[in-house]
Amino acid sequence: MTATFVGMPAFPEAARTALADTQLRHNLAHATTTIRDKRARVVAEVADWEDLRVAGAAIKDATLADLEHHLVQLEAAITAAGGTVHWARDAAEANRIVADIAKAHDADEVVKVKSMVTQEIGLNEALAAEGIAAWETDLAELIVQLGDDLPSHILVPAIHRNRAEIRQIFREHMAAAGRPAPDDLTDDPAELAGAARLHLREKFLRAKVAVSGANFAVAETGTLVVVESEGNGRMCLTLPEVLVSVVGIEKVLPTWQDLDVFLRLLPRSSTGERMNPYTSMWTGVTPGDGPQEIHVVLLDNGRTNALADEVGRQALRCIRCSACLNVCPVYERVGGHAYGSVYPGPIGAILNPLLHGVGSDPQTDSLPYASSLCGACFEVCPVRIDIPEVLVDLRAQVVDAHRGDRRPKAESLAMKATGAAFGSARRLALGEKVAGLAGRMLNRESRPPGGSAWTGARDLPVPARESFRSWWKRTQR
Amino acid sequence: MSAREEILRRVREATAGVEAPTRPALADSGPVSVDLFADRVADYRAVVERCTTDQLPERVAAAVEGRVVVPAGLGVEVADAIDDDQLTAAELDRIDTVVTEARVGIAETGTIVLDHGPGQGRRALTLVPDRHVCIVRADQVVADVQDALALLDHARPLTWISGPSATSDIELDRVEGVHGPRNLHVLLVED
Numbered sequence: 001m002t003a004t005f006v007g008m009p010a011f012p013e014a015a016r017t018a019l020a021d022t023q024l025r026h027n028l029a030h031a032t033t034t035i036r037d038k039r040a041r042v043v044a045e046v047a048d049w050e051d052l053r054v055a056g057a058a059i060k061d062a063t064l065a066d067l068e069h070h071l072v073q074l075e076a077a078i079t080a081a082g083g084t085v086h087w088a089r090d091a092a093e094a095n096r097i098v099a100d101i102a103k104a105h106d107a108d109e110v111v112k113v114k115s116m117v118t119q120e121i122g123l124n125e126a127l128a129a130e131g132i133a134a135w136e137t138d139l140a141e142l143i144v145q146l147g148d149d150l151p152s153h154i155l156v157p158a159i160h161r162n163r164a165e166i167r168q169i170f171r172e173h174m175a176a177a178g179r180p181a182p183d184d185l186t187d188d189p190a191e192l193a194g195a196a197r198l199h200l201r202e203k204f205l206r207a208k209v210a211v212s213g214a215n216f217a218v219a220e221t222g223t224l225v226v227v228e229s230e231g232n233g234r235m236c237l238t239l240p241e242v243l244v245s246v247v248g249i250e251k252v253l254p255t256w257q258d259l260d261v262f263l264r265l266l267p268r269s270s271t272g273e274r275m276n277p278y279t280s281m282w283t284g285v286t287p288g289d290g291p292q293e294i295h296v297v298l299l300d301n302g303r304t305n306a307l308a309d310e311v312g313r314q315a316l317r318c319i320r321c322s323a324c325l326n327v328c329p330v331y332e333r334v335g336g337h338a339y340g341s342v343y344p345g346p347i348g349a350i351l352n353p354l355l356h357g358v359g360s361d362p363q364t365d366s367l368p369y370a371s372s373l374c375g376a377c378f379e380v381c382p383v384r385i386d387i388p389e390v391l392v393d394l395r396a397q398v399v400d401a402h403r404g405d406r407r408p409k410a411e412s413l414a415m416k417a418t419g420a421a422f423g424s425a426r427r428l429a430l431g432e433k434v435a436g437l438a439g440r441m442l443n444r445e446s447r448p449p450g451g452s453a454w455t456g457a458r459d460l461p462v463p464a465r466e467s468f469r470s471w472w473k474r475t476q477r
Numbered sequence: 478m479s480a481r482e483e484i485l486r487r488v489r490e491a492t493a494g495v496e497a498p499t500r501p502a503l504a505d506s507g508p509v510s511v512d513l514f515a516d517r518v519a520d521y522r523a524v525v526e527r528c529t530t531d532q533l534p535e536r537v538a539a540a541v542e543g544r545v546v547v548p549a550g551l552g553v554e555v556a557d558a559i560d561d562d563q564l565t566a567a568e569l570d571r572i573d574t575v576v577t578e579a580r581v582g583i584a585e586t587g588t589i590v591l592d593h594g595p596g597q598g599r600r601a602l603t604l605v606p607d608r609h610v611c612i613v614r615a616d617q618v619v620a621d622v623q624d625a626l627a628l629l630d631h632a633r634p635l636t637w638i639s640g641p642s643a644t645s646d647i648e649l650d651r652v653e654g655v656h657g658p659r660n661l662h663v664l665l666v667e668d
Contacts, residue, residue: 027648030649031648031649034650035649051501051504052503054501055500058499058501062497062499065498067492068485068492071484071488072485086480088480089480089483089484138646139646156645156649163648189652190652192647193644193646193652193655196655205567205570221631229645229655230642230644230655230656231642231655231656234600234604235604238600238604239566249484249488256626256631257623257626259626261503263622264586264621267586271645274517275583275637275639276639277521277640277642278637278642279635279636279637280600280636281635281637289634290599290600298484300484304490304491307488307491308490308491313491313495
C-alpha cells in the first residue's frame, strides 16, 4: 500500500480539490442523508436518550479522572484471565510489539478486524516493512485496501465510493490479493458483498494471527468488546490461534454494568440500528474455544497530551460512532480525505490537534478552522462532546503557538491593528473618520484591497458614513 | 523508565486535581414483552417462528437445510446431525446449518446472546455455517440490555447476535449476509 496521509496539504487547499469532485459530493450527500435519517428514527424511539447521553459522558469523565487506577486494574484482570498485557508509548512501539508477536509464530500474514487505532499507528505499513501482509477484512476497509485508497469516514471508510466504482476495484484488484472476483460480477451491493465473502473466507480459514482493536475494555473483569456488523470480526476473534488487540488507553470502562449505557448509545448513533448485528466479548483465554494466546497492547500515542488539556480532554470520551461526521455540513461537502487523517470530520478536527499538539505542523493547525461552529456535532454526540467549544479553544491555542512567528499571519496583523485602534479614543476617532470616508466611496459590491481571503465567501457591510460618536457629538450639542 | 511506568506517570500528571463527576442514575427497564422481542428480531430480516416444546422437533427439522451440526448438550433431537467434535474450521465450512440454544434474549433490541455453554457450542460453530437455527425459550427473554448484563457471566466468551450478518458499507444500503450466517432462524418456544 502506498497511499498515505503524510504530506497532505492544509485543510483549505485539500477541501478545494474535494469540492471540485462532483462524483464525490454526490456519493457523500447520498450516504450522509441516508444515515442521518436512520439515526434520527431509532434515537427518537428511546424515551430517555438525553439521560443516556448524560450518563455516557459522566461515566467516561469519571473513568478518565481516575484513569491510572482503571488501567492498572484492567492489566491485572487480563493477566489473571490468561492474557498478556503490553504497553506502548507511541505508534512505533505498538507496531514493534505486534510485529514481534507475528514473527514469534512465523506468520507472514495477519487478518484484521476493522480498527481505527491500528490505522492511526500505521500498523499495516509497519508490518509490510517486516514482510508481513495485513489483510483488512471489513468490507469497506477491503475496498480501501484493494483500491490503494485512503479511508474517508470512521464507520464507512469507503463512503466516497459508489457501487460502480467498487465493482471496478474488485474486478481489477482482487486477483492480486487472493481469490479473484467472479467474471460476471455486477454492481448489485448483495453481489459485491458475496464476492468479498468468498475472497476473504480462504484468508480466515488459514490465518494463524489476528489483529483487532476494541470498542470497550472493562477494567474490573478484563473483558474486551468488539462491535461489528459483518461477522468478519467474529472470524478474526475466533478462528486464529493468536489474537493481538491494540487498545487506546481511553477505551477503558470501570465496570461490567457500564457496558449497558454504551451498548445502547453506540449502535443507534453509529449505524442507526437498535443493535449492531454482532458484538463479541472475551475475557482472556477460554480453553477449547477461540485463540489460545491473547495479547492486549495498551497505547498512549498522544492520548495523555489530550488528557492534560483541560478543555480538550472531553474528546477522549469519543466512542468512534461517526454521528458527528454525518451531520456536519463541512464534512458532507468535502469528505474525509481533506482532513488529512484517519480521524476526519468534527471529531478529527479536535482529536488530531489534541493528540499531536498544535504549532508544529500547518496541516494540523488548519483543522480547528475546518468548521462553521454550527453545533450540529454536539447535538448528536452520544457522549456530549462539546466539539464547538473545543474547536474555539484550539483556535486560540493555534494563535498562541504562532505569536512568535517571523512572518505573522494576516489575521494576527488585523487583530494587532484593531487592538491599537481600540486602545485609544483618539486613534479610534481617526479610524472611524477613515471608515466613514471609505463608506461614502464604496458600494456593496466593493471589496477592501487585500481582504479577498475573507470576502471571497462573505459580505462585508459598508462602513457607516457617520460613526455613533460623531453623530452623538453633532446632535447632543 | 518502562513504557508502562512512563504512560502511567503521564496519566497521573494529566489527571492531577481532576474531579470525577457523579453518575446520574438511569431508569429501570420496563416490563418484558415477548411479542416485542419477536417483532424486533424479525425487523432485522431474521425468520421468527413461535412454537411449543412439543412442536419444537418438527419445527427444527423443517428449518434445517443440507448438512447439520449440533453442539453437545442440545435439548432437542435433530435427525442425521453431526455432533461437533472439535471440527476444524475447514470442516465447518462444508456444513450448511447449525442448531443451538441461547443464553438470553433482549426484547428492546431484538438481540440473542450466546454464552457458548451446553447446547450452544464453541464460538466457531455458530459462525462458519451459513444458516443458524437458534432456539430461545420465552422465559429467557429480558426487557433491555442492563437486564441481560446482570444475567451474563463475563468470564465466558459472549456473542450478541442481532439479525443475520449484514453490511452497510456500499452506499449505506443494508445488505444481509457477508461473513457470518446469512440466515438466522429463531424458534421462540413458549408453553
